[in-house]
Amino acid sequence: MIYFITLLCGLLFGFGLALSEMTNPAVVIGFLDIFGNWNPSLIIVMAAAVAVSMIGYLISKKQIKPLLTDLWSLPTAKIIDSKLILGSALFGIGWGLSGYCPGPGLTTLTNNPAEGLYFVIALIAGSALYQFQPTK
Template sequence: MYAIITFICGLLFGLGLAFSEMTNPAVVLGFLDVFGNWNPSLIIVMASAIAVGMIGYLIKGKRLAPFVASKWQVPTLRQIDSKLIIGSALFGIGWGISGYCPGPGLTALVNNPSEGIYFVIALIVGSAAHHFQTRAVKM
């Protein structure tokens, strides 16, 4: 049941990305271009995502466990540290340069493979660099 619900949630998420045009880097870059030719259409997408998140937290407050898992998986860290700031900055810079974040970036392998392959390679290289860097710090 967990796999089926996970698949359905992923499918809904992907359809939402496609329907909202979050998979189109021109739309995303237009939204991020606040001082130029700004396209505010993604505000509706953000508001919808916030509403869904709020509903999720309301459900979490009323249930001891999710419907198909034994416990809630909610972040517990509350501190703002250099790792959070640097990671957020790198994510934002990458998103602003390419117009892709990881979910829509993977769809680019199908929608726009000539751009998507470069994004996915950069995503893999960045993830590997982070993995090896954090592993080296722990040693």
Template structure:
């Protein structure tokens, strides 16, 4: 139960940051990507502010043998990019560039009640569900 409370607080903090920074407005994100037109650099400032905060957290985790709210650290098992990672990055970037949403801001923007946002989130959840289905000829991943 305490881990769920920590996750809830972290999610609320993250969502609040998205709202305060204006990153749940897809027009703001698309304006950042429009470098040849009416460019809005505010997303770069949000990212620049997030990097030091993440660095502090990663540095603090190095001195611990286990997480504060979990059993063990889940370090990446691969050391470099592969085809699946590249394809995922391309699909993520294309979706982000086409509609101005990625998963976190889209979930936070549901509070606006815009039908387009609800459609995006429904398609995102459907894609996640399809990804979880077993594919013939491929071993399924364990959910460790």
């Protein structure tokens, strides 16, 4: 059942991205171009996503355990360190240069396969590089 719910959530997420045109890098780059032809639609999409996430989080706080598994899997880190700042900066730079973040970027494999292949290869390479980070 958990796999079906996970698939359903992924499909709903993808549908929302497609419906809001967040799979179109021109829309994302238009949002980031505040001194040019600015497109503020991403603010509405982000606000809706944050609102839905907050509601889900508040509901989860009132439950003793999740519905489909035994334990909660929630982040516990509360510190802002150099890894977080560097990772966030790299994500933002990549997003700003390409107009893709990981979710919408995967849709390029069907929308624009030549460009999508480059994005997915870079996504996998970046994820693999995480394994080689220095440890303390």
